[in-house]
Amino acid sequence: MIWGVLQFPGSCDERDALHACTLAGGEARLIWHEDRDLGGVDAVVVPGGFSYGDYLRAGAIARFSAAMEAVADFAAGGGPVLGICNGFQVLCEAGLLPGALLRNEELRFICRQLDLEALDALTTPEGGKDIERLSIPAKHGEGRYYAPDEVLDELEAKGQVAYRYAPGENPNGSARDIAGVRNEAGNVVGLMPHPEHAVDPLTGSTDGLKVFRSLEKFAG
């Protein structure tokens, strides 16, 4: 399994993502934002950071990069795509995932380890609910998930709420404690917390690896 990790000007978590993909059992390489060709990778990570300085809105400019055009085609063909933090914002701006990420309710940049509930994300799209608790750090200033109520209802009905903050853990005012969502097919997943920072027992948790491995089933 070969992972491609996008790199924009302003990305800062792409190296940790590469490391995480390797620990999850694959190979990984960087894909520069100007590359229109993903080079035949089996899965794509859109990493965290501040692509293009977060100018205008987080993720708004990155969405128009050559590499993101290629990622949109790749996702449409069923290829697995994982967006983390800024990567989640980029996928929402690109319309590959529903909703938007707004400034944290308390206006503070939050940075801490927290518990997530993986709802359907770790199972197959057809599978039943298998709620598992994961310990993963979050660090962001604009992570408040928002979508209109009718969209939220639909996401819940279709099992597209992939990750929720555990009770009492919602750090940013996200609607219905949503930490991550997936598209209807399940091959595109985005979340605000950082699974690539939870891959080594030295830092307290290796739960992040499960998030990476959950996408393997979509690799062609």
Add this chain to the structure above:
Amino acid sequence: MAKARVLIRPKEGILDPQGKAVERALPALGFEGVEQVRVGRMVELEAEDPAQLGELCEKLLANPLIEDYEIQTF
């Protein structure tokens, strides 16, 4: 070239913590009776074809899911 100004603001009903923070700071400075503060942003530009500004706003300058925009041309 037509000069234009695009005003972008959070949609009604969406919590705007920036506006709230500004509103809460005002009484400490002696400004009483100021409510409903909302913070948006303004983009100034010059365009050959002002007719394309609507699409430009929809695709890039605003996120229609969370923001309203208003185009003023001069």
